[in-house]
Amino acid sequence: MVEVNLWSGLRKFTDGAEVVEVEGRTVGQLLDGLVAIHPGLAPVIESGISVAVDGEVITGGRNTPVEPDSEVFLMQQIKGG
């Protein structure tokens, strides 16, 4: 299981939880797992988010591997100038 840290605005979709334990070995599996547990997160994830894995902000890579002890954060999507 990997601990996924959510931003606090998402708590309303997760019964108040800010950290959700999800099964998965890639970013994509984690996101799918999150939606399976808390379907309310689906529109948020579909509308575009960034994921930080061990301090690395990943914009697109659903296939990025995740270790059980990885630190995973969902973040607002970041655009640049």
Added chain:
Amino acid sequence: MAKDEITKDFKWIGTTPDRPDGLDKVTGRARYGADFNLPNMLYAAVVRSPHAHAKILKIDASKALALKGVKAVVTRADLPTGLTGEDLYLQENTLAGEKALYDGHAVAAVAATSQLLANDAARLIEVEYEVLPHVTDVDKAMAKDAPVILPDCADHTVPEGMGPNVARMIEFGRGDLEAGYAEADVVHEQSYTTEATHQGYIEPHAAVGQMGSDGKGEMWVCTQGQWFIRKMCSAVLGTDPAQLRVTPSEIGGGFGGKTTIFMEPLPLALSRKAGGRPVKLVMSRSDVLRATGPTASASMDVKMGMKKDGTITAAEVTFRMQGGPFPGASPVGEALSCAFACYDIPNLMHVGYEVLANRPKCAAYRAPGSPMAAYAVESMVDELCRELSLDPIDVRLKNGVKEGSRASYGPKFKTIGLAETLEAAKAHPNYAVKLGPNQGRGVASGFWFNHGGETSVSLAISEDGTAQVSVGTPDIGGSRASIALMTAETLGIPYENVRVNIVETGALGVNEPTHGSRATFASGKAMWEAANQAIKEMCKRAAQKWDIDPEAVTWKDGAAHPAGDNAGQFEPMSIKEIAAEMGKTGGPISGHHESTPSGAGPSFGTHVVDVEVDPETGRVTVLRYLVTQDAGRAIHPQYVEGQYQGGAAQGIGWALNEGYIYGEDGKLQNSVFLDYRVPVASDLPMIDTVIVEVPNPGHPFGVRGVGETGITPPLPAIANAIHAATGARLRALPMNPPAVLAAIKAMA
């Protein structure tokens, strides 16, 4: 890559040779967006709404079409229906549908055999409007009784009971704010506002487009990202991206403003309607200011608690930003994530609202959101430092993030260089200059994430052992030079033997634009992978010739060498020798790499500015200016400095005199450079720089993006300096002379 694997011994990296495109750009030969013509070409003009918010009742183009030489008129009716989300907003912004949503919103476009004729024809297109109530101010747009711009714009994040223009709400934080404030010796709370500013690139948008009835098209355009142009134009026009070939011209500045589309689908739409004749469309400066993508205006609340020793115990922000009439355009998410990124604070809360307003659709502008956030937060830190008589650099060193700190937006930082920039600022002679009467010094730090993004690069060895690199990131500030330097370094060949080409969409896989400070980082990293592929192939060719195992060959100084004594005794085989025979030894030698690279390390910077304020007029003169910023590794130090200096200059403009001015009628009042006041040469001093190098472990040469961070600290640094000079605290931008004089008078 481990830190100790990053070498410091370079032959080319860190040197400052002439840029490859220098000659073209000093002789007038370089071809920008408007410098391109095709046979049988038509010229386009656009009809724009004179109203901030109006229902379009009728568009009558019959008089225009009756003019001899007018070949096509397009309106929204010529574009496909059924689009949703961002595609719909792009289409809506290209040509207004039922309503014009801001002053300057395009309503129709016309193509004719000359520019003058097209302009005449545009004036003959009659549009009937029903003017609607409008709102341009962000706080007024938040109100419950504000005019409705887009019905039901709110997404799932917006709580019940908000005003009709609130499109999105963001909330994140950690710790216990109340406990944090209870620990503090001083707690301050203030509000700040910033006005919208424009990137102000000197080259107006320009494109030549051609499209047949078969949907196949060509386009020449000034852009930061030819694939984005391809994707977005295709979406708006309902055509296939692969059928549109987009060639980027040289680009006369972008700063984020040329990462999206505004008028670009119009030449294609007009061409399609005019029997496939190519159509050229060039914006005027006024069009650029009214109808391209400035940054958001912001209204921001900050609360922060600090102990007597300078420890920040808790902080929170509420940001309200308008991004124009469509959701998703404001940088409020980025602003929140940047707000406290420089600080390690245990108790934090961020709240943000995206608000629609009758203003142009915002685009990215250099570190989108970060400068506004810094203006609020770095001003507040300064207010607390002054109240507690603490040195602003020491307080930032005390609270500043370092490797392993948990970022305000969640994850832990890897190797970063904020402390190094602060130390460099403190050690710089500018920080010790004694100031005279009416003079003051301001300090602020800033942050930008940096970005990897979809990247494709190919590299080919020529028959003579020189190399060409095809990249998809337009060269906006010297990236041909930096990529050529890294190529020379990787292959071990002279810099002059490398040619870097910025190629069209048909020549490579998808690339994101030159944005997010990614060109040198991402295209450079992909080039390195591609070059290593080519090197591997060249080692293989040498191994075949020597009849040894390919693994027993290494590459050094532009030649294949036997890996060691056991590999055999052979003279090194140079790239020139290998290339000369490549046709006979297995064919062309090249490499390519496609990825969405990770490892874009953030860049932190610290600025120190001295100003003098004329107490009788409120005029602020910038006396000296220092930028210290972490580049990771400066590939071509002059162009790194250039990014620092340019970012500082744009920030100074934003701080002092730039800003959109809307009248009561909702019309933009300053749509020319006379009144939209970017800094001129005589407004600025030399801008001193210190390139701090804390190598980024996510890049083979340690590169961090350097383009964006530099615009972030100037806004608060100047506000802090004005306060130091006058005692007046300016909490609204721009801090122009009337505002500064009024603030000084208000203290008396």
Added chain:
Amino acid sequence: MRYHAPATFDEAVSIAAAASGVTRFLAGGTDVLVQLRAGSVTPDDLIDLKKIPGTHEITALPDGGWRIGIAVSGAMLGAHAQLVADWPGVVEGMELVGSTQVQGRATLTGNLCNGSPAADSVPGLVAAGATVTILGPNGSREVPVEQVPVKPGKTVLEPGEIITAITLPPRGTKGGDAYLRFIPRTEMDIAVVGCAVSLTREGDTITAARVALGAVAPTVLLDEACAQAIIGTTLDDAALDALAGAASRAAKPISDKRGTKEFRVEVAGVLARRAAKIAYERAAK
């Protein structure tokens, strides 16, 4: 649009008299071309006055005054050492109009005829007591510069009338003038407030003065109270305070995109004080 390049002023007047649509004259062109470009004014007839002989000349008059041709650009004005020595304030007002490039084109006459209350070259001309020669279908007349602008964008010129020259009076000895304006940047702006002072000294005492204010009223103001505040004084602190107060009282500005009303009132006084000091120093030389 028809373009005409007449060889004489009389020809220019007759072209204008015969024109029925929108007519514009081209001296420097820095306003006309901007309007043309923006599509805000497209004249039916554009009459280029620059090809008329003499329009590029600066002529010393027998009485010590100067006649300035209507096509003399700011750059030409600034390069004329004797004129600069006599009327530095007039010249510096013109030299503040636009960039170095615009200086190669813009003219005093054009700046005046544009009718902007913020025109930088006009307060200096008004303070100097300059006059213009106007030629029209009914002959020629001489008008003081302060009477040329009537309201923003409108001048005293009747249809078909043109200015043929600007005349500056003799400077005489012990005279000095100065023009200062306030803009938010250091260059490339139009005055938020402008002030020109022209004065004459006998010893340390000011015997005559004219003070003009720009951008604080619908037209450039020639203010008698400002002049009276310093005439008969040695420009001591009391006189400067009186001048600043008079200038601020004379200012009746509006708030607009270039500055607030309060700011303009305040800074009118500041600039009057500073310009008077410079003019006073110059008069001693």
Added chain:
Amino acid sequence: MSKMHVTATVNGDEVEFLADPRETLLDCLRDHLDLTGSKEGCGTGDCGACSVMLNGRLVPSCLVLGVETDGATIETIEGMAPEGALHPLQRKFIEHAALQCGFCTPGFLVAAKALLEKNPDPSESEIRYWLAGNLCRCTGYDKIVRAVQDAAAEMRGAA
């Protein structure tokens, strides 16, 4: 509307073109003579990207009508390195990295050349004020000023 015939000398060559009276000199250079080195950044004389020399005087070519230039002598960026050898200013702009996007560069070079012809030893302040009508949004002007100073020094040494 009928076009007018214009004969002028551009970069030493006699040229002829037909201009609509509403076309600016900049339009004529770019569209009729294919001299696209001069750029339009504003069309209102505020950015300097279209700077050319007209009868020996620095002007914004967007504020000159093409039809006015009958008989005139015009120099543009394309005439700055006539035999291929760069002018010292052009070389110094490259050496000092005084350009990023390069769009404003032709205008800066034409304006700076006019400055050095008038004043071979300008101070930093004189350079900044002379070039105040040339907007650059990329560099912050620092490297441009240094390039002009360095070119001026070299040209003084050579004189």
